[in-house]
Amino acid sequence: MQQSSAPAPAGRFSDDERDAVYRAIHTRRDVRGQFLPDPIPDDLLRQLLLAAHHAPSVGLMQPWNFIVIENPSVKSRIREAFERANQDAVRLFPAERRALYSRLKLEGISEAPVNLCVTCDRSRGGDVVLGRTHNRDTDIYSTVCAVQNLWLAARAEGIGLGWVSIFDDADLRSILHLPDHVMPVAYLCLGHVAELYEEPELQARGWASRLPLDDLIFRDRWGEAR
Numbered sequence: 209m210q211q212s213s214a215p216a217p218a219g220r221f222s223d224d225e226r227d228a229v230y231r232a233i234h235t236r237r238d239v240r241g242q243f244l245p246d247p248i249p250d251d252l253l254r255q256l257l258l259a260a261h262h263a264p265s266v267g268l269m270q271p272w273n274f275i276v277i278e279n280p281s282v283k284s285r286i287r288e289a290f291e292r293a294n295q296d297a298v299r300l301f302p303a304e305r306r307a308l309y310s311r312l313k314l315e316g317i318s319e320a321p322v323n324l325c326v327t328c329d330r331s332r333g334g335d336v337v338l339g340r341t342h343n344r345d346t347d348i349y350s351t352v353c354a355v356q357n358l359w360l361a362a363r364a365e366g367i368g369l370g371w372v373s374i375f376d377d378a379d380l381r382s383i384l385h386l387p388d389h390v391m392p393v394a395y396l397c398l399g400h401v402a403e404l405y406e407e408p409e410l411q412a413r414g415w416a417s418r419l420p421l422d423d424l425i426f427r428d429r430w431g432e433a434r
């Protein structure tokens with residue numbers, strides 16, 4: 209017999225619950241330099257990973273894996289990979305931005321007690337996955353949804369999280385022994401934090417700023433460039 213579970217009524221959030229969700233969204237920050245050395249208890253880390261694991265995914269593919277990295281020698285190889293990539297990165301910016309770029313702290317690999325690589329197993333679910341038939345990259349999008357869930361849950365738990373993407377993919381693959389069908393999607397640094405920036409650190413440091421929302425909304429103006 210086929211099993212089914214009927215949809216339950218959509219419970220409304222209380223005002224406090226709703227405010228808490230928005231607070232997590234609006235005060236979530238990318239953390240690089242504010243990590244404390246205190247360890248993250250295993251059950252708390254598991255809670256965060258459970259939040260990630262409840263992300264939406266194409267065809268319920270759940271293509272993610274979570275590689276937990278705490279070993280200092282692995283971290284130090286990752287840090288070296290970052291350094292190599294970052295030396296290339298700085299040269300790509302116009303000369304007048306390079307000094308500011310070089311002053312930015314863009315990772316907390318060694319300081320964060322836990323590093324996490326969130327990967328996407330592109331073969332999970334077989335060749336044909338519902339919803340992925342016409343856009344193969346939806347598995348990667350799903351994995352990014354898991355990262356965002358993790359990021360928001362971490363914020364609610366007082367855990368800082370920083371995403372580091374300045375790597376040569378081949379370095380991450382080789383250090384973490386990833387097979388070809390597994391893609392490293394996000395390299396994350398996690399740890400307790402004493403304080404958080406009130407605005408994106410890149411904005412506080414004059415690198416970029418949040419765009420006005422109204423400039424990004426297009427409604428019934430299909431003829432116009434966007």
Ligand SMILES: Cc1cc2c(cc1C)N(C[C@H](O)[C@H](O)[C@H](O)COP(=O)(O)O)c1[nH]c(=O)[nH]c(=O)c1N2
Nearest residue numbers: 236237238240313314315371372373374408409410
């Ligand atoms: C895909 C992706 C990749 C990266 C980032 C984010 C995302 C989504 N961010 C963090 C990014 O700079 C930050 O989110 C924005 O500046 C906005 O700041 P808040 O996250 O709101 O604090 C980031 N930060 C950093 O210091 N080094 C990095 O390599 C990256 N890479």
